[in-house]
Amino acid sequence: MKNEKLLAPSILSANFANLSQDIRYTELAGADIIHCDIMDGQFVPNLSFGPLVVSAVNKITELPLDVHLMIKNPENLIPAFVDAGADFISVHQEEVVHLNRVLESIKAFNVKAGVVLNPATPLNTLNEIFEIADFILIMSVNPGFGGQSFIEQSLNKIKKLNEIRQKNNYNFLIEVDGGVNSQNIKKISDAGCNIFVAGSSIFSTGNIAAATAELKNNI
Secondary structure, X not given: OOOOOEEEEEHHHOXXXXXXXXXXXXXXXXXXXXXXXXXXXXXXXXXXXXXXXHHHHHHHOOOOEEEEEEOOOHHHOHHHHHHHOOOEEEEEOOOOOOHHHHHHHHHOOOOEEEEEEXXXXXXXXXXXXXXXOOEEEEEOOOOOOOOOOOOOOHHHHHHHHHHHHHHHOOOOEEEEEOOOOOOOHHHHHHHOOOEEEEOHHHHOOOOHHHHHHHHHHHO
């Protein structure tokens, strides 16, 4: 499991007028997961979409859905996203007070439970839940906007997290989101990442399938 290398196109950067076709291009080129960024305009500045769109995406694709909750009080909407078809749900350490309880509530739905860390949040804030989390999502940009550049210091954070995992034989996967592209994805992979979220480097190119395939091959 810890050796898995999975590509997760983020539909935040897709053309919503042509969403079904955009997702199909990524599927045909080898995408493994569809990443859904949920923003509420409060925890982060922008608004994106909610359970209704996730439910629609679930009807479009057979791929697992990875729902990243960048919202206030995410625990209130977990059941709605489970009903919409989420296979992975992640919440931000910076927002959730009772993190242990929220992760266990996600797992009770037989959904993979993850914790997200913003760039300035240290790894040691998760010391007590490494055994519980199914995956840890490292933000390599500050959340809220697509198309940002990868924060290079994130590589050290990913490496340290991988060392913690190996030293203690934890089973969580490491996910990275933000500025992932064909130039840096190999470095991110070598640092220990398992799930690679890519948005604009797939959907803002002239050829979605080719961009997906290139990223997949570079992992």
